[in-house]
Amino acid sequence: MEQKPTPIGVFDSGYGGLTVLKELEKALPQYDYLYLGDNARAPYGTRSFDTVYEYTLQAVKWLFEQGCPLVILACNTASAKALRNIQQNDLPGLDPAKRVLGVIRPTAEIAGKLTKTGNIGILGTQGTVSSHSYILELQKFFPEVKVYQEACPMWVPLVENNEYNKPGADYFVKQNIDQLLAQCPDLDAVFLACTHYPLLLDKINKYIPDGTRVFEQGSIVAEGLVHYLERHPEMRSRLSTGSTRNFTTTDHAENFDKQATVFYGKSFSSHRIELL
Numbered sequence: 440m441e442q443k444p445t446p447i448g449v450f451d452s453g454y455g456g457l458t459v460l461k462e463l464e465k466a467l468p469q470y471d472y473l474y475l476g477d478n479a480r481a482p483y484g485t486r487s488f489d490t491v492y493e494y495t496l497q498a499v500k501w502l503f504e505q506g507c508p509l510v511i512l513a514c515n516t517a518s519a520k521a522l523r524n525i526q527q528n529d530l531p532g533l534d535p536a537k538r539v540l541g542v543i544r545p546t547a548e549i550a551g552k553l554t555k556t557g558n559i560g561i562l563g564t565q566g567t568v569s570s571h572s573y574i575l576e577l578q579k580f581f582p583e584v585k586v587y588q589e590a591c592p593m594w595v596p597l598v599e600n601n602e603y604n605k606p607g608a609d610y611f612v613k614q615n616i617d618q619l620l621a622q623c624p625d626l627d628a629v630f631l632a633c634t635h636y637p638l639l640l641d642k643i644n645k646y647i648p649d650g651t652r653v654f655e656q657g658s659i660v661a662e663g664l665v666h667y668l669e670r671h672p673e674m675r676s677r678l679s680t681g682s683t684r685n686f687t688t689t690d691h692a693e694n695f696d697k698q699a700t701v702f703y704g705k706s707f708s709s710h711r712i713e714l715l
Contacts, residue, residue, distance in 0.1 A: 446471035448507030455634030456513030462657035478690035484564030545663025551581025563632030
């Protein structure tokens with residue numbers, strides 16, 4: 440009897456999580472992956488804590504039902520607003536042996552090692568910034584580090600509407616970076632705390648001062664998952680290793696496939712599902 444696949448579930452409110460999935464595949468190509476984008480209800484960045492929690496929990500339950508023993512919330516807003524509640528309150532009742540991980544903790548675990556001045560900048564959505572999740576997590580690992588945040592509400596719409604590489608995007612990118620630097624000119628490490636933002640990296644680097652490094656999350660999260668599976672062989676043994684990739688969306692599959700190529704770097708075919 441053929442064994443049912445038990446893929447790693449990867450969830451995002453839309454397309455941005457594909458930039459994380461791409462790095463997960465590079466680091467751990469042997470595993471099966473199932474991606475879910477809640478495009479019909481994106482973006483999450485301006486939604487309330489309760490709404491993000493409700494939507495994220497629906498996605499996690501669906502991925503569990505598809506056989507995923509491990510789910511990565513490849514979305515900063517979901518990680519900030521929903522992860523803790525799901526881990527502490529929902530997992531024990533759903534399945535204590537399954538796990539849900541986010542993108543904030545692995546970033547916070549290494550961020551303090553990447554600054555010499557002790558001043559770190561965070562560029563994220565309004566939801567992520569207002570949650571103060573990065574400040575709280577960084578204080579656990581590097582209490583001496585100072586964190587400065589800037590919400591960039593226009594950046595996700597720029598990316599999702601294919602305006603990220605056009606001249607009009609420069610105005611908003613420069614404005615937010617200037618506002619971040621106004622808080623602390625002595626930043627030497629800036630983290631892109633939204634998985635959409637890597638598409639704006641060329642423009643971001645135009646306005647970031649020399650000597651200040653900009654870090655994407657995809658490779659950081661992938662490295663964190665490698666270490667997690669090394670520490671948890673019981674989870675590693677439950678994951679199927681057929682190197683398959685499957686993609687789902689809550690919106691129109693054709694639209695998702697067309698736009699997703701920009702984030703993922705290659706084409707694929709998805710199918711539409713409904714979350715309840």
